[in-house]
Amino acid sequence: MVQHRVVGMDPYIEAQRWRGFHANMIVAIQEALMPQLLPKYAVDIEERVYIEEESNGTQYRQLLYPDVAVEAVQANAPYPGGGATVTTEPAMLTVPILAEHRERFLQIYTLSERQLVTVIELLSPTNKRPNSLGRAEYLDRRQQLYRAGVNLVEIDLLLQGERLPTQEPLPEGDYYVFVARSHRLPKVEVYYWKLGQPLPQIPVPLLRDDPDAWLNLQEIYEQVYARVRYDLQLDFSQPLR
Helix, strand or coil, X not given: CCCCCCCCCCHHHHHHCHHHHHHHHHHHHHHHHHHHHCCCEEEEEEEEEEEEEECCCCXXXXXXXXXXXXXXXXXXXXXXXXXXXXXXXXXXXXXXXXXEEEEEEEEEEECCCCCEEEEEEECXXXXXXXXXXXXXXXXXXXXXXXXXXXXXXXXXXXXXXXXCCCCCCCCCCCEEEEEEXXXXXXXXXXXXXXXXXXXXXXXXXXXXXXXXXXXXXXXXXXXXXXXXXXXXXXXXXXXXX
């Protein structure tokens, strides 16, 4: 067995086990926040679904299975209806394949009036794929939350893909967290760190008069890593990409 130990985020997760890791991190973040939020707030897991047409050369492709079973027929077998057999060479064309993408995120809201206060996003590869529908829809949703006066925390634990846009160049890093407080927009707090460094502790803003909740990302990540036993699941002999 290949011995492998890395400080901070393990990049092999991104290459091999991202979908399950994303789901586990979302649940772990919810568990870490709830004791800090009650009794005024609660945090819930939500999911958005969109359909994207896949084409040749697209990195992420989902195979869809038909609902109709077709029997295999020998190529030169006569047509069951009888009569003369007409054989033609088919034209090989390409049909669009529609892939369904599901993305989980967290919403913090007040228990009294069910007011949406903060959204927490753990970015997925589809959010960062250049010129894709997933990225366009994500950036549009980002603007909608800004206009609605909702705080937004975006956690980017992916090395690959296009970074979230800012007017100024991002500081040099491999991983980022964007904390947008609705009353400070268009200014946002950007936390950044390098591969091999521990994940930071980050604030989660609530209503303006209330103190922030806090997430110790390194602690949450280590709990998930140990609970799911990524040290046994990941194949460290494989190239990252």
